Amino acid sequence: MNILVIGHKGMLGSDLMIRFTMAGHDVTGLDIDELDITSREACRDAVRDAGPDAVVNAAAYTNVDGCESDREGCFAVNAQGIGNIALACRDRGIRVVHFSTDYVFDGRKSAPYVEDDPCAPLNVYGESKLEGERLLLETTDNALLIRTSWLYGRRGKNFVRTILEKTAVTDHLDVVDDQVGCPTYSWDLTGAVNLLLEGGHRGIFHVTNRGSVSWYDFARKILEMAGKTGVSVSPVPTERFPRPAVRPRNSVLSGRKFLETTGKTLRFWHLALAEYLSHTACYAADPKVAKH
């Protein structure tokens, strides 16, 4: 398959480039320095020039707190941006793969969220991603929309890296224990994306690593697996760390539809974490990997 990955320098996009190449696809990548997805004309021209079988959009405005003070900029990328891509692809009969987030839900459900649960985002980022979902699915029925959560990977800022960096300057951490979700290794997600894409699937899928955990227990596991035995962690309520964007308390996504459709599940989150940590030292040593 000929695949155009937009946002190929980001955390997920960079792993998608590798995964698709390894799977034998012809892959081209564009990022903001070559294509700004907020321009409808630029999207039309880029899709026309690449002439792909599928466009996979990993470009997004991902600064969740930053979105609160830049609603317009955030919607331009996360909503209008994917709308522009969808339009360019619909006109040429091209498949679109796009990503959304657990933050489209309000977190009040006491069980894992399924694909057709009602959405009610608590923050501007979630609102913009939900509007992007709507624009995509209204524009084309040739779309695969994957909601995922709590991503970490080789590139960019993520929770695992932040916790490990903090251990260089402190031996005690306070971490919130009243938000629960599914940590997801970007590399594992790319395998699921390739499977769904090659299988010709359409519609909404929730894809995360298996199992769920609070940020506090996630932090404890990171420290334990990284051998940082001298660092202690205390559980604290969300109110101790007021942030511009409100987060859902429960954002666990159910992987049942993915299992029923593909016969597969992603591995448990702590197994993925162990593999990621075993690679972290070489990621850190490779200057090409540290984009941010």
Ligand SMILES: NC(=O)c1ccc[n+]([C@@H]2O[C@H](COP(=O)([O-])OP(=O)(O)OC[C@H]3O[C@@H](n4cnc5c(N)ncnc54)[C@H](OP(=O)(O)O)[C@@H]3O)[C@@H](O)[C@H]2O)c1
């Ligand atoms: N990270 C998470 O925890 C998480 C959780 C759930 C869902 N998701 C979703 O997963 C997808 C991938 O996220 P990620 O964490 O890999 O994102 P990321 O690392 O922030 O990468 C996004 C890429 O898109 C680029 N970009 C930003 N604005 C653009 C524009 N106008 N035109 C073209 N490119 C643009 C960014 O460039 P700059 O870096 O220069 O801005 C960056 O290279 C997104 O749809 C995100 O909403 C992420």
